[in-house]
Amino acid sequence: xxxDRRLQFFEESLQLIHHQGYKGTTMRDIATKLKCDVANxxxxxxxxxxxxxxxxxxxxxxxxxxxxxxxxxxxxxVGKLRLITQLYVRLTHEKPYEISLLVNGxxxxxHQKKKKFLAERTAYEKKVQRVIQEGMDAGEMKALDPVLAxxxxxxxxxxxxxxxADQKSDWNPVEVERQINEFVVSGLGV
Amino acid sequence: xxxDRRLQFFEESLQLIHHQGYKGTTMRDIATKLKCDVANxxxxxxxxxxxxxxxxxxxxxxxxxxxxxxxxxxxxxVGKLRLITQLYVRLTHEKPYEISLLVNGxxxxxHQKKKKFLAERTAYEKKVQRVIQEGMDAGEMKALDPVLAxxxxxxxxxxxxxxxADQKSDWNPVEVERQINEFVVSGLGV
DNA sequence: TATTTACATCAACAAATGTTGATCTAAAGT
DNA sequence: ACTTTAGATCAACATTTGTTGATGTAAATA
Numbered sequence: 348x349x350x351d352r353r354l355q356f357f358e359e360s361l362q363l364i365h366h367q368g369y370k371g372t373t374m375r376d377i378a379t380k381l382k383c384d385v386a387n388x389x390x391x392x393x394x395x396x397x398x399x400x401x402x403x404x405x406x407x408x409x410x411x412x413x414x415x416x417x418x419x420x421x422x423x424x425v426g427k428l429r430l431i432t433q434l435y436v437r438l439t440h441e442k443p444y445e446i447s448l449l450v451n452g453x454x455x456x457x458h459q460k461k462k463k464f465l466a467e468r469t470a471y472e473k474k475v476q477r478v479i480q481e482g483m484d485a486g487e488m489k490a491l492d493p494v495l496a497x498x499x500x501x502x503x504x505x506x507x508x509x510x511x512a513d514q515k516s517d518w519n520p521v522e523v524e525r526q527i528n529e530f531v532v533s534g535l536g537v
Numbered sequence: 538x539x540x541d542r543r544l545q546f547f548e549e550s551l552q553l554i555h556h557q558g559y560k561g562t563t564m565r566d567i568a569t570k571l572k573c574d575v576a577n578x579x580x581x582x583x584x585x586x587x588x589x590x591x592x593x594x595x596x597x598x599x600x601x602x603x604x605x606x607x608x609x610x611x612x613x614x615v616g617k618l619r620l621i622t623q624l625y626v627r628l629t630h631e632k633p634y635e636i637s638l639l640v641n642g643x644x645x646x647x648h649q650k651k652k653k654f655l656a657e658r659t660a661y662e663k664k665v666q667r668v669i670q671e672g673m674d675a676g677e678m679k680a681l682d683p684v685l686a687x688x689x690x691x692x693x694x695x696x697x698x699x700x701x702a703d704q705k706s707d708w709n710p711v712e713v714e715r716q717i718n719e720f721v722v723s724g725l726g727v
Numbered sequence: 728t729a730t731t732t733a734c735a736t737c738a739a740c741a742a743a744t745g746t747t748g749a750t751c752t753a754a755a756g757t
Numbered sequence: 758a759c760t761t762t763a764g765a766t767c768a769a770c771a772t773t774t775g776t777t778g779a780t781g782t783a784a785a786t787a
Contacts, residue, residue: 350733350734352733352734353734366644368558368559368560368644369558370558370560370561371560371645373773373774374774374775374776375773383735383736384735384736385774385775385776386736386776386777386778387734387736389776389777390733390734390735391734394775395774395775395776451641454557454561455561489723491716491719491720492712495717496716496720498696499693499694499696499720501696502692502694502695502696503689503693504689505692506688506691506695510688518685522682526681526682526685526686527689529681530681530686530689530724530725531724533723533724533726534720534721534724535720536723540763542763542764543763543764563743563745564744564745564746565744573764573765574765575745575746576746576747576748576765576767576768577764579745579746580764581764583746584745584746585744585745585746
């Protein structure tokens, strides 16, 4: 099932979708990049939407599994928050085009799938929010609105996928993670 | 030129583009919302792309004019940074659908216009970066990578347009601005 | 050797989409 | 009274787009 050609198909598709958007990417665009006929693509997926579906929910699960492992671990709130940013930076560095779907692509899911995605996203934002809330309760972090604080922390990293996807930029992900963490921790710190 | 109906046309168009994306919004969608025929829309713009063009470069100029005024003012770097976040929050609260174009919509500009937009955006990011750099040089801010710091600061506010566009959320923009500022300033602070 | 599997091509279609030209109406400006 | 202007309608177009069905081929598998 996971043949070379099939992997290449998904890879090129996601790159095109990142740069041109989902609606702006046609099956013919993808076929051209793969140097094959359009009809051929339907050997890999049964519809265009499936490219989005499959890729998006796979990376979503990977991210959420990572979050869960951190939540269940025995770290202080600040420690957990550090691991969360670390996870996000690492995942974005490894798979910028997939993360691009989580940031933008989800809007083009079908109604049902979009509902499902947003419900899951909200649930996981709440988990991060709870970590921050615990940090505030423990006096490790300053008392801001927890919803607002969560949004700021997560949003502060959302430029990375664009940067990592860009050939010209060559951030060192470990250094990026260190500095983001410093920013976030002292941004919330007392 | 700026008649009621024309204003309504742009307003509804931008709302649709925010929710469905530029490519995902058809001229027929807009016509339906305005309860008129598709052909009628061409009394307001000479092409679909013009909706994007006009709206995007107008808000872009408004934002950049604001930045320039702050840069030229006599404040400390930290003071300037505070004014910049204030400007961004205010603008996003007043015109979330326009800001949505600056965050996402620009990707669908024609090649030429996109080049122009990106050049301007880069120039203005550099101006913000210089403020941060001055803050670091003056010892007001901790020494992080200035490019990275700039990206984090600006990106930390990029979730707002989505939230302000949403009917259900009712943030107080003044309070939001205060908390964002606290986060950003202590995030960069020594 | 027979057959399944992964991948490829060609032709074609139905629907969606941006756009145009000709025409109309009612109000506003001169 | 005459003319311009903003807004609206209808029919029609050329393209673009996702998708299908019939068919072919070369390698792996049984």
